[in-house]
Amino acid sequence: MVVQASGRSFGLVVDGIYESEEIVVKPLDRVVKSLQAYAGTTILADGQVALILDITGLGQRAQLMSEDELRRAARQGAAEHARSTADCKDPIEYLVASVGGDRRVAMELSQVDRLEEVESATVEKAGTLRFIQYRGELLQLIDVGQAMGAASSTDPDRRVWKTIVRSNGGTSYGLVVDDVLDIIEVSANEKPHPSPDSAIASVLVVGGRVTEVIDEVWLAASFGALGGPELHADGTPTNRGQAPPEESLQVAPEVTQLCTFRLGKTLYGIDVLDVQEVLMPLQRTPIPLSPPEVEGLLNLRGDTVLSVDLGVLLGIPEAERMARARSARTSLGKGAEVPDRMNVVLRSSQGSFSMLVDEVGEVLDLPRALFEPCPSTISSVQRRVASGVFKLQSDILIQLDVDQLHALVAQSQALARV
Known part of the structure; x- marks a missing residue:
């Protein structure tokens, strides 16, 4: 397999080549980053973790670059290190999507399992709930646009529904949005603004645009995907049956x-x-x-x-x-x-x-x-x-x-x- 790094081409000898696919890149533990051979990880369809190679790092380790190229790579690495250590906290990666036409919503990329395109014809209903048969199990679908009081993201006339698959406490569910827009880093020092909407955890500026960070756990619980808390008439959870406040559990x-x-x-x-x-x-x-x-x-x-x-x-x-x-x-x-x-x-x-x-x-x-x-x-x-x-x-x-x-x-x- 021929690859290219810093303007130099070289070949990687591998045991086999499968196919290309779209993936969600998961961040590396900073301990693994130091190996300078991996750019990230992803989770395959069978649940196995796959390492994503850092081609430039491999070229350096194999000593395939000239001294000038190595010095240039070292300068670039030093600049990246300076940027990454400018703040004491690592930036947070957000997956940005659209709902209701022009509303931008986001959730932390680390919370995303997979992105799926669900054929609307495969969706089945049980009462007011929507499900698909997904990898041998039932996956409940939650209409994010509708939950936020915007236009529905589950238009039956739309052939494909863009779905963000998320797991929580061993339960998986799908968040249906109009479209997935981008993955954007935001400084961990960015101060979020509170939102009175129960479906919105906070409001941030992401990629230069005001973006609503969805409280996907609240959404899932409210729609019964996590067992569903009892709701008030206005749709907010009553918290009945939940664990007592942490203060009462302190030793x-x-x-x-x-x-x-x-x-x-x-x-x-x-x-x-x-x-x-x-x-x-x-x-x-x-x-x-x-x-x-x-x-x-x-x-x-x-x-x-x-x-x-x-x-x-x-x-x-x-x-x-x-x-x-x-x-x-x-x-x-x-x-x-x-x-x-x-x-x-x-x-x-x-x-x-x-x-x-x-x-x-x-x-x-x-x-x-x-x-x-x-x-x-x-x-x-x-x-x-x-x-x-x-x-x-x-x-x-x-x-x-x-x-x-x-x-x-x-x-x-x-x-x-x-």
């Missing part, structure tokens, strides 16, 4: 709630507020050129999430982890199946990522009085990512700092490039 400040897990024989914990979810093993897309602790990328309901083997990252000996697995097999009985490693999805200040651990335990409420600084008996790598330890009756629990974990992964990527 007393003298107690720390930790989600616990083991690597080998060592017990660890992470603040429950930093844990997004715990999952059984998922299919991973490997990332060539990444260090050994990076397992690959996961498709987490339409979002791509970096998966890291925490045992490898912290230098836990393989023999210790294997001994733990043998012990678990013995305790479960002969022939019993030992559970696979678990994914603990974490939220850091740099975004979500997943850690593979050997065994997930329970959530513990631990008195702060038991908290102590890290002892010298734990490894230097563990001390770097730990905020301290809790001394329990029969064990020591190491509390990990999520931001320090993500920073350690980023450092290992940098070392892998040297």
Whole structure:
């Protein structure tokens, strides 16, 4: 396959070529960006994560460019880095669409699973709801124009309906718009304006035009796609049956709630507020050129999430982890199946990522009085990512700092490039 970068053509030898298709480009974790070989990711029709190659980066890695070309690429890279670090926050990518003729609406690109063109003839109705049969399941369609009080986006005379497929909590639904216009970056420092319309989360200037950012979760819930809250007469949710406010769920400040897990024989914990979810093993897309602790990328309901083997990252000996697995097999009985490693999805200040651990335990409420600084008996790598330890009756629990974990992964990527 012949490609071109910085005015130079070269060939890529691949195992096979399939077909071209329109895709939604997902942003890369900044840890993977540092490899300078990938421009982004996308999610294929079968749910698998695919890496999008950075052709210029590959040309540089293969040393196919002259010194002048390399210097020019370095200057361009430095300029891009300066622009990207001018603000402390990365820009947010929005998918911009039109409804009601001239109204511009948007939603964050990271929330989009796929873009589909639905044949209106394939749409079926159940009462007032519209559905299509989509990949072996029913996909409910929501008319965004109608929901916003504008002209309908589901005109039966229109042969094709432009549909944005979104997943939330394991449920997928389609948002029907008049047309998909563009993908535009907006500074994260851009101040949004509130909107009195329940269907609109905020109003922003996107691409030089006033654009309404839709509250797609509210829309989906209001139309029953997420189980549907009870609605007032004006169409706004009553919030009846929902969880109580977060303030009422807060734990007393003298107690720390930790989600616990083991690597080998060592017990660890992470603040429950930093844990997004715990999952059984998922299919991973490997990332060539990444260090050994990076397992690959996961498709987490339409979002791509970096998966890291925490045992490898912290230098836990393989023999210790294997001994733990043998012990678990013995305790479960002969022939019993030992559970696979678990994914603990974490939220850091740099975004979500997943850690593979050997065994997930329970959530513990631990008195702060038991908290102590890290002892010298734990490894230097563990001390770097730990905020301290809790001394329990029969064990020591190491509390990990999520931001320090993500920073350690980023450092290992940098070392892998040297």
